Amino acid sequence: MTPGNTLDASVPAHVPAHLVHGFDYYNAPELKRExxxxxxxxVKSRPPIFYTPHNGGHWVVGRSSDALEMLRQPENFSSDPQYNWAARVPRTVPQQYDPPDLTEYRKIISPxxxxxxxxxxxxxxxxxxRSLIAAVEPRGGCExxxxVAEEFPVVVFLQMAGAPLSDRHHLVDLADKAVRDPxxxxxxRVVLNLAEYVKASIADRRRNPGPDLISHIAQARFHDRPLTEDELVGMGVLLxxxxxxxxxxxxxxxxxxxxRNPAHYATLRRDPATIVPAIEEILxxxxxxxxxxxVTHDFEYGGAPMRRGDRILFVPQLxxxxQPGLDDPFKVDFTRSVSxxxxxGAGPHRCxxxxxxxTEMRVFLEEWIAAVPSFAIAPGADVAMRGGNVWSPVAxxxxxxASGAAA
Amino acid sequence: MKIAVDRSVCAGHALCALRAPRVYVLDEDGYCASDGQAVPPELEEEAAQGAANCPERAITLIEEPG
Known part of the structure; x- marks a missing residue:
């Protein structure tokens, strides 16, 4: 993870001045609105690949066509922390590995x-x-x-991991701090707490194996050997x-x-089959x-002189x-044949x-349209956004x- | 019409099969397994939509003479 709010690196000598443009991925004021x-x-009005001194200094890849090519070149643009000081502890598996190890680790979890x-x-x-929606629907409103949104994937993961639902509140709290604490x-520190939780879960599943994901990785082999404790923890934390x-x-x-777009919502309710293309358009x-x-070695790419150890930021949000052939890119049209x-991501690290x-998005929307005929942003609410590694509304x-509301 | 899939580029997004489920077949890991498959004329438009949604641009549709 990159620390925020710092213009803490001078521009390295190998970066020419015309490629330097300030882009604060964490704290740019523009991130707070749209x-x-x-x-x-x-990025549209900057060079395709430019360098920002913000957040420790890094390249920014502004064009999807460059990103698609670069993400397929792990030999040049590596996920191995030795080329990138933003290493995580524990080293996440398989995220922070390149092929061929990446491919072997992915085989373990792919099933x-x-x-x-x-x-x-x-x-x-x-x-x-359903249960999350049923809990909030009678209230006529929620944050x-x-x-809803922060609980949903945690509970789904607990089921995949074969973890007791009594761990839910502990894990929702850890998850919230691990990804959202400023x-x-x-x-x-919370990621280390999570690593302890993963270690304990693995020890438990070794004694009581089941059909769940944690039991599976606890028994998995990398080529001919069992996974090490560090690999297991790095995999469990990432998952x-x-x-x-x-x-x-x-x-x-x-x-x-x-x-904000009730006509689009009405379309989904009228024809739930539209949800699949609608999700792609929303994404x-x-x-x-x-x-x-x-960057793994010194070379020039797309007009940018790169040096071993330079960091590169991809912005799939943009x-x-x-994309080639795309008309009116800001128009959200659920009937587009191509979104x-x-x-x-792209290439061997595709999520x-x-x-x-x-599936979580589709199933959630299917259940929501069945339960809530119409909804709106609470009157007077000011929906702010946050930037960084994961862009999101703050609240x-x-x-x-509400269906059961008394008149 | 025939489907050509560059298996070295397919990354298992599975959008071909999501967008054109009557045309594309996935292997057990979710990678496109339709390389070389023929497309019946009535599904050609669906096949084109599945190919166009591939983020990796791994799918080419080849018109066959005759």
Whole structure:
């Protein structure tokens, strides 16, 4: 993770002045309102790949076409922390590995995240969505992020992990601090607490193995050997954290858009089959997660002179606006035949949880349209956004006519 | 019409099958397994939509003469 709010690096000598443009991914004021539109406008008028001195100093890849090519070149743009000081503790598996190790680690977890596996989980995911909606619907309003969106992926993960539901509140609290606490030291400490939780879970599943994801990784082999304790913890922590604030943010952006655009919501209610293309269109304009790579050797790419150890920021949040052949990129049209985006990345690191995330979004929207005929942003609410690794509304107060409300 | 899939580029997004479920087949890990598959004329438009939504641009549709 990158610390925020600092213009703490001078520009290295190898970066020419015309490629230096300030882009504060964490704290730019533009991120607080319409981050996608304002940041797209910003990068559109800058060189395709430019360097910002903010947040320790890094390159920014502003164009989807460059990103697609670069994300397929792990030999040049690596996820290995040795090329990038933003290393995490514990080293996350497989996120912070390059092929071929990446490929081997992905094979271990792939059976739990494949489209077939996720389809089998759909009834459980639906039950979670229903119970969360049933809990808030009679109230006629909620703070959507805290009351629904942040709980949903945690509970789904607990089921995948075979963890007792009594761990729910502890984990929701840890998850919230690990990804949202403004203090980096707190985030790092909480990730270590989470690592302890993962270690204890693995020890437990070794004694009492089941069909769950934690039992599976506890018994997994990397080539011919069992995973080390560090690998297990790095994998468990990543599996837990990667789908939490990302899914919560994507759901919140979806609901914010639908609250502001009742005609689009009416379309989904009239024809629930539209939900699948609608999700792609919402992801295209409301991508949430960024990613980093480190440069492995000195070379020039796309007019940018790169040096070993330079950090590169990809901004998939913006890669749904500059796709070839796309008309009127800011128009959200659920009938588009193509909604091109890179919200789940590209290349060998493509988000392995993408099928789970899409299913969580679809099932949630299916259940929401069945329960809530219309809804709106609470009157007077000012919906602010936050930037950084995961863009999200900070809070989303919603209101609706509750079904059981007394006249 | 025939489907050509660059398996070295397919990253398992599975959007082909999500957008065109009657055309594209996935392997057990969710990667496109339709390389070389023929597309019946009535599904050509659906096949094109599935291909166009591939984020990796891994799918090409080849018109066959005759």
């Amino acid at each position: 981050p996608h539109r304002s940041m797209h406008e910003f 739990f995240f494949s489209p077939v596996a996720i389809r089998a989980m759909e009834p459980q995911i639906r039950a979670v969505a 959507f992020l805290e009351d 203090d980096r030291a707190v985030r790092m 837990f954290l990667a789908g939490l604030d990302t899914v919560a943010a994507a759901l919140a952006f979806s609901m914010l858009f639908l609250a 295209r304009v409301h991508g949430v997660a960024g990613m980093e790579r480190g 890669y749904g606006f500059d 091109p985006h890179l919200a789940f 392995i949880g993408s099928h789970l995330a899409r 989303l107060p919603l209101v609706w006519p």
